[in-house]
Amino acid sequence: MKKSRDDYLTIFFISIIGIYIFIALAFPMYAILSKSVENKDGIFIGFENYQSYFSNPALVYSIYNSLFVSIITMVITITLAFIFAYALTKSRMAGKGIFRSIAMIPILVPSLLSGISLIYLFGKQGIFRELLMGYEIYGPIGIIIAEVFYTFPHALLIIITALSIGDARLYEAAKVLRSKPIRTFFTVTLPSAKYGVISAAFVVFTLVITDFGIPKVIGGQFNVLAVDVYKQVIGQQNFEMGAVVSVVLIFPALLAFVVDRIVQRKQVAILTSRSVVHEPNKNKNFDTIMFIYCSFISVFILTIIGMCLYASLVTFWPYNLTLSLTNYQFDLMDGGGWDSYYNSIRMACYTAFFGTIVVFAGAYFVEKSRSVKTGRTILHLLSMMPMAIPGLVLGLAYIFFFNHPDNPLNFLYGTMAILVICTITHFYTVSHLTALTSLKQIDNEFEHVSSSLKQPFYKTFFKVTVPISLPAIFEIGIYFFVNAMTTVSAVVFLYSSKTNLASVAVLNMDDAGDIAPAAAMGMMIFYTNAAVRIVYVLITKKILVRFQKWRTKTTS
Amino acid sequence: MEQYLSVKNINKFFGDFQALKNVSFNVKEGEFVCILGPSGCGKTTLLRVIAGLESQSEGLINQNNKDISLLPPDQRDFGIVFQSYALFPNLSVKNNIAFGLKTRKQNKEVIDKRVDELLKLVGLSDHIDKFSSQLSGGEQQRVALARALAPSPGLLLLDEPLSALDAKVRQHLRLEIKNLQRKLGVTTIMVTHDQEEALTMADRIILMNNGVIEQEGSPQDLYSKPKTAFSANFIGTTNLFKAKKISQNSLEINGSTLECNENIEDDLLTVTIRPEDIKISQNDNEKNIFKGTIKELEFLGSNIRGHIEVNFESEKANVICNFASEYILNNNIQNNSAVSISLQPRALKIVKT
Ligand SMILES: Nc1ncnc2c1ncn2[C@@H]1O[C@H](COP(=O)(O)OP(=O)(O)O)[C@@H](O)[C@H]1O
Numbered sequence: 001m002k003k004s005r006d007d008y009l010t011i012f013f014i015s016i017i018g019i020y021i022f023i024a025l026a027f028p029m030y031a032i033l034s035k036s037v038e039n040k041d042g043i044f045i046g047f048e049n050y051q052s053y054f055s056n057p058a059l060v061y062s063i064y065n066s067l068f069v070s071i072i073t074m075v076i077t078i079t080l081a082f083i084f085a086y087a088l089t090k091s092r093m094a095g096k097g098i099f100r101s102i103a104m105i106p107i108l109v110p111s112l113l114s115g116i117s118l119i120y121l122f123g124k125q126g127i128f129r130e131l132l133m134g135y136e137i138y139g140p141i142g143i144i145i146a147e148v149f150y151t152f153p154h155a156l157l158i159i160i161t162a163l164s165i166g167d168a169r170l171y172e173a174a175k176v177l178r179s180k181p182i183r184t185f186f187t188v189t190l191p192s193a194k195y196g197v198i199s200a201a202f203v204v205f206t207l208v209i210t211d212f213g214i215p216k217v218i219g220g221q222f223n224v225l226a227v228d229v230y231k232q233v234i235g236q237q238n239f240e241m242g243a244v245v246s247v248v249l250i251f252p253a254l255l256a257f258v259v260d261r262i263v264q265r266k267q268v269a270i271l272t273s274r275s276v277v278h279e280p281n282k283n284k285n286f287d288t289i290m291f292i293y294c295s296f297i298s299v300f301i302l303t304i305i306g307m308c309l310y311a312s313l314v315t316f317w318p319y320n321l322t323l324s325l326t327n328y329q330f331d332l333m334d335g336g337g338w339d340s341y342y343n344s345i346r347m348a349c350y351t352a353f354f355g356t357i358v359v360f361a362g363a364y365f366v367e368k369s370r371s372v373k374t375g376r377t378i379l380h381l382l383s384m385m386p387m388a389i390p391g392l393v394l395g396l397a398y399i400f401f402f403n404h405p406d407n408p409l410n411f412l413y414g415t416m417a418i419l420v421i422c423t424i425t426h427f428y429t430v431s432h433l434t435a436l437t438s439l440k441q442i443d444n445e446f447e448h449v450s451s452s453l454k455q456p457f458y459k460t461f462f463k464v465t466v467p468i469s470l471p472a473i474f475e476i477g478i479y480f481f482v483n484a485m486t487t488v489s490a491v492v493f494l495y496s497s498k499t500n501l502a503s504v505a506v507l508n509m510d511d512a513g514d515i516a517p518a519a520a521m522g523m524m525i526f527y528t529n530a531a532v533r534i535v536y537v538l539i540t541k542k543i544l545v546r547f548q549k550w551r552t553k554t555t556s
Numbered sequence: 557m558e559q560y561l562s563v564k565n566i567n568k569f570f571g572d573f574q575a576l577k578n579v580s581f582n583v584k585e586g587e588f589v590c591i592l593g594p595s596g597c598g599k600t601t602l603l604r605v606i607a608g609l610e611s612q613s614e615g616l617i618n619q620n621n622k623d624i625s626l627l628p629p630d631q632r633d634f635g636i637v638f639q640s641y642a643l644f645p646n647l648s649v650k651n652n653i654a655f656g657l658k659t660r661k662q663n664k665e666v667i668d669k670r671v672d673e674l675l676k677l678v679g680l681s682d683h684i685d686k687f688s689s690q691l692s693g694g695e696q697q698r699v700a701l702a703r704a705l706a707p708s709p710g711l712l713l714l715d716e717p718l719s720a721l722d723a724k725v726r727q728h729l730r731l732e733i734k735n736l737q738r739k740l741g742v743t744t745i746m747v748t749h750d751q752e753e754a755l756t757m758a759d760r761i762i763l764m765n766n767g768v769i770e771q772e773g774s775p776q777d778l779y780s781k782p783k784t785a786f787s788a789n790f791i792g793t794t795n796l797f798k799a800k801k802i803s804q805n806s807l808e809i810n811g812s813t814l815e816c817n818e819n820i821e822d823d824l825l826t827v828t829i830r831p832e833d834i835k836i837s838q839n840d841n842e843k844n845i846f847k848g849t850i851k852e853l854e855f856l857g858s859n860i861r862g863h864i865e866v867n868f869e870s871e872k873a874n875v876i877c878n879f880a881s882e883y884i885l886n887n888n889i890q891n892n893s894a895v896s897i898s899l900q901p902r903a904l905k906i907v908k909t
């Protein structure tokens with residue numbers, strides 16, 4: 001068929017987004033892979049770097065350590081999150097909304113903040129030090145507790161979704177057949193939630209094995225892969241070895257990614273459009289037990305965040321416990337001062353703004369355009385890749401690619417722009433999937449109607465698709481913002497003295513021993529993200545409703 | 557009259573699967589053509605090929621003396637209504653209808669006038685500012701129709717436009733769409749799987765099965781002169797028998813000899829007879845009279861449908877007949893009554909299998 005003007009425009013835009021993703025993802029990844037097989041002078045030496053890596057027992061031991069904490073955290077988080085999700089979806093206990101909000105708190109703070117909090121709780125001068133009965137919080141124990149805190153909401157969200165899709169008709173059938181609750185659980189609830197649980201397990205595993213903030217803060221002598229990358233690069237300036245460890249780190253992440261994709265595909269198949277939402281029955285004992293359980297978890301989360309809040313306000317722990325804002329005088333410390341906080345806000349705004357545009361446009365072309373089928377498939381595959389790449393690896397890859405003297409994009413190095421590009425790429429996949437899900441719910445015939453009415457596709461896009469998708473667009477923007485505020489791993493290699501960031505400042509102040517200011521800066525990130533979330537809820541509740549009265553069915 | 561649209565030798569493959577097999581037909585200017593067939597037979601695919609939303613693997617399409625085979629949809633001249641209506645939910649009725657009017661830099665008054673005109677045409681003037689979620693299914697349907705007609709397209713394409721509606725609304729809209737089409741004289745192709753809809757609305761029906769055109773013709777032709785067993789069976793209800801040739805005008809069914817007015821050519825053939833062409837006979841001297849037993853009577857209002865077990869020579873066979881209800885009641889015919897029926901020679905039609 002001949003190409004219409006729409007087709008040419010589509011090809012043009014897909015190419016632009018495709019080129020963007022190649023520059024922001026494919027080329028840097030190639031750079032890091034080739035770096036791992038080169039020596040210091042940039043000469044190809046095959047697998048020599050890998051040989052020296054695997055002949056160094058200290059480094060190899062990190063693989064074992066990484067797997068150990070990842071698997072233990074995975075088991076604990078999934079168990080805790082499953083029961084919590086079960087309580088939220090299958091009981092009629094009071095306070096579900098509050099429990100749910102509390103459970104989301106860890107998403108709003110940098111992962112390493114929980115490590116700092118644990119130091120205040122169980123460290124050498126910690127309040128509850130005795131509870132550890134002689135064990136050290138620095139090491140695997142601290143890492144695992146902090147990682148559980150950090151990964152809990154991620155697992156919870158996935159499992160809640162999985163549990164809510166359990167078809168009510170199956171529960172009714174089970175009831176009519178007089179199935180005992182336990183049996184219903186094993187024959188109805190568990191099978192339909194199975195894929196969600198597996199998927200959540202892999203997500204947790206990946207988050208932990210690629211996280212470097214927590215083990216850096218509270219790991220002590222306990223080395224893990226992610227910290228090794230950091231130490232090789234920042235500590236020893238051994239970029240080649242950093243690249244090698246990165247490649248090693250990609251493998252478990254990649255494996256988790258592949259399994260997750262397979263499992264997700266199966267889960268979609270269960271969810272038929274005819275499924276009916278299940279309304280749980282009241283059951284006093286069960287509801288009470290669940291309420292107590294959720295209260296415990298909430299107290300755990302609130303303790304961690306509350307400890308940080310308290311520590312940030314105490315003048316000089318543990319000697320002068322009067323409350324003051326001394327620790328918030330960041331300009332008096334190393335780490336970038338208040339400027340790093342403002343930089344973070346700017347970075348988060350840019351990321352939210354440009355990220356949302358790129359992601360939504362990309363998803364639109366993948367899902368809705370009629371022409372260039374291969375181009376769309378490639379675009380989709382590229383959009384799925386960032387999920388499999390640890391932030392630390394992405395950041396290091398950016399050094400190799402953008403800092404290369406022959407790269408015409410070299411001027412980006414050390415600027416705000418590279419931080420924004422890196423962060424957009426790092427969090428691309430989840431946003432892409434959010435956009436796709438929302439676009440899939442829009443009738444595909446809209447594009448066809450418009451072309452039959454001789455209207456260009458962008459008119460339909462701006463007048464129909466975007467207004468209908470506003471909730472998803474806001475969701476993506478918020479996601480980018482919150483993550484840009486909290487991320488450390490991807491940007492820790494890329495910031496410059498002019499573009500210091502709040503999350504990195506937390507890391508550096510902690511490193512320099514200024515733990516209280518580090519906690520204070522972490523809390524600044526928390527206040528900001530919490531405020532943004534609250535504003536977002538108000539916007540969706542009040543303003544969107546007013547501008548989107550077409551969503552309501554009332555006839556006026 | 558001029559051929560407005562001609563579709564020639566269209567083949568369409570989805571991978572290995574062939575959805576359209578050498579499909580050719582013509583549509584005259586101002587004609588209302590229904591593409592009828594069971595679901596999955598390729599109707600929608602055909603319509604989308606005509607619209608350019610799907611590209612044919614082979615074949616040509618001519619519209620208004622112009623070869624449009626390779627043109628993208630926005631360079632073809634048609635309006636389309638989808639089964640889902642695809643109304644833009646965030647735009648008012650007015651803006652939905654005006655959506656296709658705004659390219660030609662027409663000024664606001666002209667557009668407003670055209671929208672009013674169309675709303676009057678489909679009888680929705682009171683709903684101009686509503687959103688689609690505030691309209692009933694039938695109303696949404698009419699808005700979609702008005703939107704498709706707004707730029708005055710040369711060709712109107714409708715894909716199962718009524719299938720999502722209640723029976724009552726459907727019947728009403730059938731007439732309305734038909735009248736509208738006649739009034740505007742717009743050439744129309746409608747896809748449907750509902751034979752009653754096709755029979756009541758179409759000037760001409762194109763009957764499809766498995767990606768092939770089985771037969772085309774006026775509703776009367778298709779009903780009274782089915783060419784194939786599929787046509788006979790799909791349109792209306794019918795009886796089908798396997799038969800053997802005896803002579804040019806006589807054949808054998810289950811061992812019994814019957815006369816037939818058509819010329820018999822093949823040795824083995826299929827014949828069909830419509831239920832309403834079967835009469836209860838008082839006169840045993842007529843041709844093609846058989847004895848049988850009433851097995852069941854279905855009350856259909858003014859008609860009663862009888863399932864009769866007919867005693868052919870070598871084997872019994874079930875035959876469906878339609879009777880006037882009055883006749884059945886007056887003659888006290890009941891289950892297990894014995895009757896004689898006549899399969900009149902002029903009602904027996906030979907069809908291809
Ligand atoms: N995009 C497609 N890819 C593969 N097969 C298709 C596609 N569209 C339709 N088909 C197949 O072609 C056949 C005809 O489909 P369709 O034209 O929608 O039938 P109808 O409208 O008559 O119900 C069906 O078997 C359908 O599964």
Ligand SMILES: [Mg+2]
Binds near residue numbers: 601716
């Ligand atoms: Mg169809």
